[in-house]
Amino acid sequence: MSADPLDRLAAEAGVDEAVRRLGHQAWLRRRAEESASLLADLAERLDPVEVLLVGGARRHGHIETVGTDLVGVRLDDRRLALVARRALAAIRPDRGVPDLVGDHTVHRDGPRLREVLDELVTDQPRVTVTLVGTIEPVDGVLERLGRDVLLVREADGTATHLPVGAVVEVLVAD
Numbered sequence: 001m002s003a004d005p006l007d008r009l010a011a012e013a014g015v016d017e018a019v020r021r022l023g024h025q026a027w028l029r030r031r032a033e034e035s036a037s038l039l040a041d042l043a044e045r046l047d048p049v050e051v052l053l054v055g056g057a058r059r060h061g062h063i064e065t066v067g068t069d070l071v072g073v074r075l076d077d078r079r080l081a082l083v084a085r086r087a088l089a090a091i092r093p094d095r096g097v098p099d100l101v102g103d104h105t106v107h108r109d110g111p112r113l114r115e116v117l118d119e120l121v122t123d124q125p126r127v128t129v130t131l132v133g134t135i136e137p138v139d140g141v142l143e144r145l146g147r148d149v150l151l152v153r154e155a156d157g158t159a160t161h162l163p164v165g166a167v168v169e170v171l172v173a174d
Helices: 005-045 113-123
Strands: 048-053 058-066 070-075 080-084 088-093 126-131 138-145 149-153 159-163 167-172
Touching: 005 058, 005 088, 048 070, 048 080, 058 080, 070 113, 080 113, 113 138, 113 167, 126 149, 126 159, 138 159
Parallel strands: none
Antiparallel strands: 048 058, 048 088, 058 070, 070 080, 080 167, 126 138, 126 167, 138 149, 149 159
């Protein structure tokens, strides 16, 4: 008994789509690993870079830390920018910096943004926090960190609760 040609065609199309999806997922993983490796190379060499964020902000300094979900950039003015990796739009090494191939092995257990914030909160530093979809950052003192919310005390005494998952960047005063 032969199978219905339409059923066979649908089954083949489903298989083709599954193979295409697996290939795309592998490509995305490879690109993410190459990007992480490039960041690790830049961090090791301390080359000056310009970091462009998805919201249009630009930061200039050198990459100091590459974590699981963050990149730490030491800015030219000595502040530390903790940038969520998902918020990176582009990285431009300064002119004259040799091209990199990104051949470092990157450990998947690097520091996470939440862990770094947890360490910082003990010193209660002055911070400027930019969130996804906002124009104005929140300035103040990093006072507390909950499971998924950080509390910044603004200059006027207002306690502002910010979702950690919405953080684009935390600028930490020198």
